[in-house]
Amino acid sequence: MGQSERLGVGGYVVTCRKTSAEVRIGVAINDLDLEQWEAYEDLITDSLWLLGPRANHGMHTSEYWGNFVPQIPYQAMRRFTRRGELVIDPFAGLGTTLIEAQRLGRFAIGVELVPQVAKRARELLDLEENPYGVQTEILIGDSTDLETVERVRETMARWGFSSAQLLIMHPPYHDIIRFSEDPRDLSNAPTEEAFYEAFARVVANFAPLLEPGRFLVLVIGDKYARGEWIPLGFRTMERVLGYGFRLKSLCVKDIQENRGKRGRYHLWRYRALKGNFYIFKHEYIMFFERTR
């Protein structure tokens, strides 16, 4: 039996028929039932993500400056994983990905360099509900180091996984926020080139853990330095593409005013007009597929 689907293509509406095999392939990396596709109103399918305020359900908290909104891992996991599969986050921070994974019934391993941050993430995870009885682990370690990857593999083996089904990476945006004094911290990379090199090592370390045909999600913004827009997003994208991935989507997400800039909008407008630049109001969410 085929399935009818109406697609808007270049302004035209066309109707195509999908075979059962195509439908099966389409749902193999998530739990969506495409026979019911109209019911998934909460799932974003456009490249412009206007997410609005941060979701604050469960143990999610905005106490960590530099964390991303839970809506990002939620969207990625619903589209690109099935319940019971494994998600890895090499820049776990306060565990937004892991908390959301636990809520959605995905196993998750995070790596975080700063011990106090990792410990706080563990506390939040232990307080979060675990409706599907999955496991989560947050390792204190350096994701540029292969020894850390070995520890990730040990956890995977203990849980019976030979590969992961999703990688979510939210690295520092170079030195915009310094997360620690540790020289291994990507936010302390002495130059932009050193930052890209360290980021590329993390991709090289973790890409082999990902099942072919599955997704790596990169969340990153650009920075401004010495009167110049530094396209960290595009430069890190090039690094990922160098490790056997193809770009499936490049989404742009709105940035809500953060604590630092709140109430100072007029000052920034003045600076922008004077300095001939535009104020950052977006960051990128990039979706890469590991080639088979």
Ligand SMILES: C[S@@+](CC[C@H](N)C(=O)[O-])C[C@H]1O[C@@H](n2cnc3c(N)ncnc32)[C@H](O)[C@@H]1O
């Ligand atoms: C942008 S934050 C990620 C925030 C996270 N998505 C959240 O929602 O909490 C980047 C994190 O990477 C960590 N980090 C920096 N260098 C690292 C490294 N070499 N290995 C592991 N973690 C690192 C920082 O300490 C920081 O917590």
